[in-house]
Amino acid sequence: MTNFFIFTALILIAISVWQITKIFELSQTKKINNQIADDKDNDFNGKMMFAFLIFIYALTIYSFFAYGDVLLPDAASEHGSTYDNLMWISFAVIFFVQTITQGALHYFSYKYRGNKSRKAFFYADNDRLEMIWTVIPAIVLAVLILFGLYTWTDIMTIEEKDDTLVVELYAQQFNWKARYAGEDGVLGDANIRFLQDFDGKNVVGIDSTDPNGFDDIVVQELHLPVGREVIFKMRSQDVLHSAFMPHFRAQMNVVPGMITEFAFKPITTTEEMRQNPDIISKVKKINKIRVENSKELVASGDEPLEPYIFDYVLLCNKICGGSHYNMQMKIIVETEDEFNKWIDDQQTFAEVIQ
Amino acid sequence: MSITQENNHEEDHGHHHKETFITKYIFSQDHKMIAKQYLITGLFMGIIGILMSLLFRLQLAWPEQPFGIFEALLGKWAPDGVMDPNVYLALVTIHGTIMVFFVLTAGLSGTFSNLLIPLQIGARDMATGLLNMIAYWLFFISSIIMVASLFVEAGPAASGWTVYPPLSAIPQAQPGAGLGMTLWLVSMTFFIASSLLGSLNYIVTVINLRTKGMTFSRLPLTIWAFFITAVIGVVSFPVLLSAALLLVMDRSFGTSFFLSDIFIQGEVLHYQGGSPVLYEHLFWFLGHPEVYIVLLPALGITSEIIATNSRKPIFGYRAMVASILAIAFLSTIVWGHHMFISGMNPFLGSVFTFTTLLIAIPSAVKAFNYITTLWKGNLQLNPAMLFSIALVSTFISGGLTGIILGDSALDINVHDTYFVVAHFHLVMGISALYGLFAGVYHWFPKMFGRMMNKNLGYFHFWVTAIGAYGVFFPMHFIGMAGLPRRYYTNTAFPYFDDLADINVTITVFALITGLAQLVFLYNFIHSMYYGKKTEQNPWRSTTLEWTAPIKHIHGNWEGKIPHVHRWAYDYSKPGQKEDFVPQHIPLKKGEEELQH
Numbered sequence: 001m002t003n004f005f006i007f008t009a010l011i012l013i014a015i016s017v018w019q020i021t022k023i024f025e026l027s028q029t030k031k032i033n034n035q036i037a038d039d040k041d042n043d044f045n046g047k048m049m050f051a052f053l054i055f056i057y058a059l060t061i062y063s064f065f066a067y068g069d070v071l072l073p074d075a076a077s078e079h080g081s082t083y084d085n086l087m088w089i090s091f092a093v094i095f096f097v098q099t100i101t102q103g104a105l106h107y108f109s110y111k112y113r114g115n116k117s118r119k120a121f122f123y124a125d126n127d128r129l130e131m132i133w134t135v136i137p138a139i140v141l142a143v144l145i146l147f148g149l150y151t152w153t154d155i156m157t158i159e160e161k162d163d164t165l166v167v168e169l170y171a172q173q174f175n176w177k178a179r180y181a182g183e184d185g186v187l188g189d190a191n192i193r194f195l196q197d198f199d200g201k202n203v204v205g206i207d208s209t210d211p212n213g214f215d216d217i218v219v220q221e222l223h224l225p226v227g228r229e230v231i232f233k234m235r236s237q238d239v240l241h242s243a244f245m246p247h248f249r250a251q252m253n254v255v256p257g258m259i260t261e262f263a264f265k266p267i268t269t270t271e272e273m274r275q276n277p278d279i280i281s282k283v284k285k286i287n288k289i290r291v292e293n294s295k296e297l298v299a300s301g302d303e304p305l306e307p308y309i310f311d312y313v314l315l316c317n318k319i320c321g322g323s324h325y326n327m328q329m330k331i332i333v334e335t336e337d338e339f340n341k342w343i344d345d346q347q348t349f350a351e352v353i354q
Numbered sequence: 355m356s357i358t359q360e361n362n363h364e365e366d367h368g369h370h371h372k373e374t375f376i377t378k379y380i381f382s383q384d385h386k387m388i389a390k391q392y393l394i395t396g397l398f399m400g401i402i403g404i405l406m407s408l409l410f411r412l413q414l415a416w417p418e419q420p421f422g423i424f425e426a427l428l429g430k431w432a433p434d435g436v437m438d439p440n441v442y443l444a445l446v447t448i449h450g451t452i453m454v455f456f457v458l459t460a461g462l463s464g465t466f467s468n469l470l471i472p473l474q475i476g477a478r479d480m481a482t483g484l485l486n487m488i489a490y491w492l493f494f495i496s497s498i499i500m501v502a503s504l505f506v507e508a509g510p511a512a513s514g515w516t517v518y519p520p521l522s523a524i525p526q527a528q529p530g531a532g533l534g535m536t537l538w539l540v541s542m543t544f545f546i547a548s549s550l551l552g553s554l555n556y557i558v559t560v561i562n563l564r565t566k567g568m569t570f571s572r573l574p575l576t577i578w579a580f581f582i583t584a585v586i587g588v589v590s591f592p593v594l595l596s597a598a599l600l601l602v603m604d605r606s607f608g609t610s611f612f613l614s615d616i617f618i619q620g621e622v623l624h625y626q627g628g629s630p631v632l633y634e635h636l637f638w639f640l641g642h643p644e645v646y647i648v649l650l651p652a653l654g655i656t657s658e659i660i661a662t663n664s665r666k667p668i669f670g671y672r673a674m675v676a677s678i679l680a681i682a683f684l685s686t687i688v689w690g691h692h693m694f695i696s697g698m699n700p701f702l703g704s705v706f707t708f709t710t711l712l713i714a715i716p717s718a719v720k721a722f723n724y725i726t727t728l729w730k731g732n733l734q735l736n737p738a739m740l741f742s743i744a745l746v747s748t749f750i751s752g753g754l755t756g757i758i759l760g761d762s763a764l765d766i767n768v769h770d771t772y773f774v775v776a777h778f779h780l781v782m783g784i785s786a787l788y789g790l791f792a793g794v795y796h797w798f799p800k801m802f803g804r805m806m807n808k809n810l811g812y813f814h815f816w817v818t819a820i821g822a823y824g825v826f827f828p829m830h831f832i833g834m835a836g837l838p839r840r841y842y843t844n845t846a847f848p849y850f851d852d853l854a855d856i857n858v859t860i861t862v863f864a865l866i867t868g869l870a871q872l873v874f875l876y877n878f879i880h881s882m883y884y885g886k887k888t889e890q891n892p893w894r895s896t897t898l899e900w901t902a903p904i905k906h907i908h909g910n911w912e913g914k915i916p917h918v919h920r921w922a923y924d925y926s927k928p929g930q931k932e933d934f935v936p937q938h939i940p941l942k943k944g945e946e947e948l949q950h
Contacts, residue, residue, distance in 0.1 A: 009820050009863065016816045020809045035805035035886050036893070037736045041812070045735035048816060049743070055820065056747075059827055067831040070852055072767075087764055094754040101721060101750050108728040109743050112664075113735060120665040120926040120933065121730035124948055129726070130673050130719065137718040141711045144757065148711075149704050151763035156700035173527070173618070192617040205617075237617045239521040240630055242695070242770065246836030249767045253696050255630055256520060257614025260697035286851045308848040315847070317770045317838040319514045320521060321528040322439045325841040 008055065019044055039115040046113025053106035057099070069285065073278040076312065076333065077248040078265040079155045084249070086151050093140060158231055158263045165225065169234045169314075170204045170218075171241035171254040173321050176314055176329035179204055180217040182348055188213020192237050198353045205237070206349050214350040217343065222314060222331045224266050225339035231263040244317035245331065247273070253318055266333045273333075274310050283310050373908075381491075383483030386906050388490050389469035390801055393794070395497055396461020397878070402501065403452035408868045410445045413437045415861035417843035431509065439842040440529050443512040446840055447530070448504065450515030451538070455545055456500065458648040458786045460493050466651055466793050467556050467580040469801065473899035474574050476565025476916055478909045481558040485551050492548035496541045503537035511538035514840060516637055519612040519630050523604050526618045535605070539598050546595045553584035553591075560584075565898070567918035572937070574897050574922040575668060578675050579654025582682045583647050589686060590643040597636035604628070634696050638689035645782050646685040650678060652789020653720060653749075656742040658922075659796050660724055662895045663739035664731030665933050667923035667948075670723045677716035684713045694762040695769055703762040710760035714753070721750050732926070732933070736893070737811030738796035744819045745788040751823075752781025755830065770840075773833025776826045784822045791818075794878070799892050803904045804885030810877040814870055821867030828856050896936045897922050920947050 037045070075084050112118075160166070168179035168187055181187045189207040197208060206213040224230055234243055236254040243262070244251045252262035273279055286308050294304035316327035334342070382388060409428075412421055420435030431441040468486065472479050480486045503510040512530030513522040517538065525532040560581045564573075573581075603609040604625075612633040613625035661668040668674060690698070690706030724746045733739065755777040758764045768774065791814075798806045832853050837844055844850040844857075891900035898918070902910050916938035924935040929945070941947060 009824055009866065012820055013817055013866075016813060020813050035808045037734050037739075037808060041808065042733065042735045045740060045812065046733065049735075049740075052819065056751075056823065059823060063828060063831060067828060067856060070831055070835040070856070072834065072836055083763065083767065086761070087758070090758050090761065090764060094757060098751065098754055101725065102747060104725050105728070105743065105746055105750070108725060108731075109733060109735070112728060112731045112733050114665070114732040118732040120732040122667065122926050122928055123669065123726075123730065124667040124923065125670055125672075130670050130723070133722040134673075134715060134719055137715050141714055141757075144761065145708055145711050148707055148761040148763045152700065152704060152707065152761075155763060155766065156703070192615050193622055195617050195622070196620075237615075239524070239527050240518055244770075244836075244838060246767060251695050251766050251769055255697045256616055257627075257629055258631075258697060282852060286848060289851050289854065290848070305848075308851070310849070313847060313849060315836075315838055319443065319518075319840045322443070324443070325439065325843055326846040328847065 008058070012051065012055065016048070037114075042113045042115060046110045049106045049113075050110035053103060053110075056102055056106075060095075060098075069278070069282060072246055073273070073276050073282075074268075075247070075249050076266055076268040076273060077250065078267050079151075080249040080264075080267075082151050082154070086147055089147070090144060093144070155264075158261050160231060161229065164229045164231055164263075166231050166233065167222070167224075168204070169222075169232050169243050169254065171234070171236040171243070171316070171320075171327075173238050174316070174323035174327040175220070176222075176243070176316075176327065177204055178219050178222045178329070179206075180219070180343060180346075181212075182215030182217055184212055184215055186212040187233065188216050188349070190235070195237065201352055202349075204235075208353070214348065216349045217346045218349065218352070219346055220329065222329055223339055223342050224331065224333045225336045226266055226269045226333050228336070229263060229265045231261060234260045234262070239320050240318045241316045241320050241327070242318035244315045245312065246315070247312050251317060269333045269335065270310075270312060270331075271334075273312070279310050283308060381487060383479070383487045384906070384908050385468045385472050385480050385483070385486060386801070386910075388486055389465050391490050392460055392464035392468060392493070393801070395494060396457050396465060396790075397875070399452050399456040399497055399500075400461060401875075403449050403457055404868055404871060406445045406449040406452075408864060409437070410442055410449070411861040411864045413442055413842070415858045417845050437842075440512055441509060442842040443514075443528070443840065444509045444530050444534070447512050447514055447517075448500070448510050451511075451542075452500065453783065454515060454644065454648065455542070456493075456497055458783070458790070459549065459644070460545070462786060462790045462793070463580065463583055463647065463651045464490070464493065464552060465790075466576070466655060466797070467552070467584070469797060470576055470899060471556055471559050471580055472563070473800070473902060473910060474577050474897050474922075475560060475563060475568050476898050476918065477559060477563035478911075478915070480555050481563060482555060486555050489548045489551035489555065492544050492551065496544035496548060499537055499541035499544065503534050503541065506532075506534045506537065508532050508534060510534040516634075516641065517601070518637075519601060519604065519633050520616055523601060523613055524616065524618060524623070526621075539602055539605075542598055543595065546591045546598070549587055549591050553587040556580055556584040557588065565915045565918055568937075572918055572921045575657035575671070575674055575678075576651075576654040576897075578678055579650045579657070582678050583650045583654075586643045586650075586682050586685060587647050590640040590647075593636055594640035597633055597640075600636070601633065631693070631696055631698055634693050635689070638692045639686075641692065642689040643685045645778075646681055648786045649749075649782050649789075650681070652745060652786040652792075653678075655789050655793045655796070656724070656745050658895075658897070659738050659742040659792050660727050660746075661923050661925060662796075662893050662934075663734040663736055663742075664727055665734065665925045666727055666731045667921075667925055668723070669726040669729075670719075671921065671923065673719055674723055677719045680716040681713060684709060684716070688713060688760075691760050691762070691765070694765045700762075707760060707762040711757065714757060714760075717749075717753055721746060721753070734893075736795065737806070737808055737815055738792045740812070740815045740819075741788045741792035741795065744815070745785050745792065748780045748784045748788065748822065752777055752779070752785065752826075756781060767836075768833055770838055771833035772829045772837050772839055775839050776829035776833060779829075780822075780826050784826065791815075791874070796893065797899075798878075798881065798885075799888035799904075800899055802882050802885070803888055803906075804881055804883075805888050805892065806877050806881040806885060810873055814874045814877065817870035817873075818867055821863045821870065824863030825860050825867060828860055832856055891936075894932075894934050896924055896934050898937055901936065901938055924948075 170177040189210040194205040234254040236256045241254040312331035314329040424432035425435040508529040600611040610625040610628040616623040688710045691710040
């Protein structure tokens with residue numbers, strides 16, 4: 001079924017090859033070698049235009065049917081549902097316009113395919129018509145812009161409240177680290193100049209003269225308590241990176257020399273997301289593929305692939321060098337209790353440098 | 355002005371001096387020859403660019419599999435035939451650079467601006483043939499340097515076609531950031547110089563050398579498009595030059611325009627106080643208008659071809675001109691939509707969302723006007739016409755997803771994913787490429803005096819049209835699944851394992867489409883020598899270039915330059931015998947020129 005496109009394409013190509021050879025033959029016998037489209041060409045290509053319209057519609061419908069299951073599941077963050085709504089509204093507009101305009105374009109190409117007896121209709125201008133298709137897009141866009149800006153402002157307005165969790169995301173070629181503020185709730189000062197202190201144990205460059213830094217906790221796995229707003233403060237030590245958390249509809253570039261920010265409230269724990277029907281069927285499909293791939297690996301004497309269990313991921317989404325494709329960090333969203341238990345087990349900066 | 359007058363003698367005399375092989379074919383100052391030089395250089399670069407895309411598509415469909423062709427073409431960069439990740443990045447970088455600048459800017463705009471501006475406005479040549487020649491040769495040098503950078507030991511530039519610092523600035527960051535990057539910058543400097551000289555020439559020519567009667571409101575839309583494109587180029591390319599120069603300073607002279615607080619490979623670098631965000635602003639101040647530098651000429655070409663082959667006037671000439679102007683103006687104030695999540699102030703993002711979505715309005719007007727031009731026409735479906743119709747189709751398909759990407763809120767989750775790749779390839783890559791193909795099929799008789807084979811043209815068109823959608827339509831889904839672009843492979847994330855099938859489908863389509871371009875190349879080269887000899891006006895078109903003799907002469911017209919008496923779109927005008935009235939035919943007694 002996946003090869004449906006290729007199949008359709010091959011058929012259409014085959015038809016055109018066949019037609020073209022036929023045309024070739026005909027032109028050979030009649031000794032006509034005019035390279036300007038004649039009625040026959042117009043007729044054939046006009047009909048092909050109609051077939052092409054069907055191809056575009058079929059491709060669209062088929063893609064949603066076949067590829068719909070690769071799309072991201074429901075957003076796992078609070079602002080994510082607004083984001084998804086806006087996305088679907090925009091898509092509805094796009095599909096509507098796409099269907100109509102492609103339909104008109106290709107149908108006209110078919111309907112008005114030329115022949116000797118036709119005469120084109122001299123029609124150079126119509127102010128009212130042009131006004132209509134200037135004003136209607138303007139109105140639709142105005143609505144989208146307003147909704148978009150409202151959403152954007154809402155997402156990007158970052159306010160620290162009492163229960164807000166502040167986490168530093170630290171990027172380098174080619175891994176991520178996260179720093180939690182510890183007991184005092186304040187991240188200690190940091191700078192890349194301190195990275196070489198303590199025989200390289202100071203992995204994010206915490207300033208050891210700042211007392212706020214000693215209880216900071218640096219980890220390689222991002223844990224977030226569900227239902228609590230998180231503000232990410234992002235730093236990079238070398239090149240541009242981008243912290244991309246697709247399941248949370250969250251992304252921000254990480255820029256050396258400055259601190260960038262993004263905030264969201266996770267609303268679905270990892271455990272809950274694993275029970276999401278979309279994720280269950282996706283994981284099932286992935287594991288089926290992995291079993292297939294494992295067979296080949298085992299046959300060539302390698303270890304089989306491990307079965308896949310869903311986890312949220314943080315990806316790097318700004319080209320950052322050779323291993324850009326593998327710069328990732330696991331994200332775990334858990335209950336407040338689980339989170340507190342986990343963070344108590346981690347070493348503080350003071351413990352690390354002792 | 356002295357040059358202008360000299361070149362635009364009403365009477366043709368003194369243009370038949372003897373030309374040697376070198377002055378005629380190599381250091382030619384004749385715009386028609388320079389156009390061909392641009393086209394052939396552009397096509398050559400296009401072959402390299404497309405070939406690269408096929409190589410990395412193979413890697414994406416069958417990650418880390420050995421391919422003989424990798425070993426043959428990439429040598430030690432593909433040990434045992436498996437592509438190296440750094441080489442993957444180099445390939446996408448140079449593919450982007452070559453396609454955007456060398457093929458779709460110089461190859462498209464360079465070719466057709468040169469060919470058509472003097473011929474369609476009724477001028478003997480460009481305002482200054484010498485500058486025109488120098489512009490081409492700067493482009494040629496730039497191409498040579500870019501190709502040469504492919505043979506550098508550590509590989510060519512590999513930080514994406516946008517070459518964001520610090521990745522492009524610090525040699526320790528990646529292999530391509532060394533000599534490869536230096537050559538990239540040198541090449542682009544030549545390219546910008548070439549583009550500026552070319553653009554200034556186009557602007558001066560259009561303003562000063564129009565023949566008698568060729569008012570601005572009678573200019574064919576091709577000329578409007580080339581003219582405005584040149585203006586955008588002059589406004590925005592210098593800014594890229596300054597970005598490139600500052601980057602050179604940072605790389606070679608220790609300044610800190612774009613760099614600050616960097617620790618790499620166990621070493622604290624001295625850079626303080628610069629910001630990569632500044633570079634992004636400078637880059638995209640060109641980078642976004644560049645999209646329209648690529649697209650407007652294609653739209654201009656399409657306007658001309660659709661009108662001619664529909665045997666109808668282009669619908670809404672004034673609106674078409676106005677939308678070109680609106681797009682040109684807006685294009686210079688929307689660059690920030692590439693940077694919504696760059697770390698710049700979110701309020702700035704709001705402003706850029708507003709200006710960006712405004713561009714959809716003139717774009718929509720253009721699309722609707724094309725469709726209305728087809729309505730009740732007598733469509734002559736020549737290969738050029740098919741490509742023009744397909745251009746409108748991809749322009750719509752790709753343009754519509756711009757509504758999502760231009761919306762700062764929605765951009766958050768699709769930024770830099772394959773959704774973006776699908777969007778811009780359709781709306782500017784494929785559309786502009788279709789414009790290039792349409793232009794070549796349509797003006798081939800003008801350039802070479804012969805016709806291209808239509809049946810091969812049809813074959814080329816249908817395979818390409820189906821293949822292009824087959825490649826880029828499924829890509830939207832990969833992007834919405836959350837897969838970032840510029841990933842060597844997605845196998846590092848089991849979460850994306852289910853995308854493998856789609857990637858194979860895309861690559862198969864890409865290979866088929868790539869192969870179909872060979873048919874075009876064959877047709878192009880074969881027809882140059884053996885094509886059917888053309889009539890003077892094969893498409894029965896109204897514009898002035900078809901009144902010039904088939905055999906090229908320096909000075910374009912023997913005797914007097916034709917005068918213009920009407921607009922360029924008198925097709926199927928009621929009361930006329932023929933279904934077209936060329937621009938140089940005076941109005942009949944009692945005939946009114948359309949108030950357009």
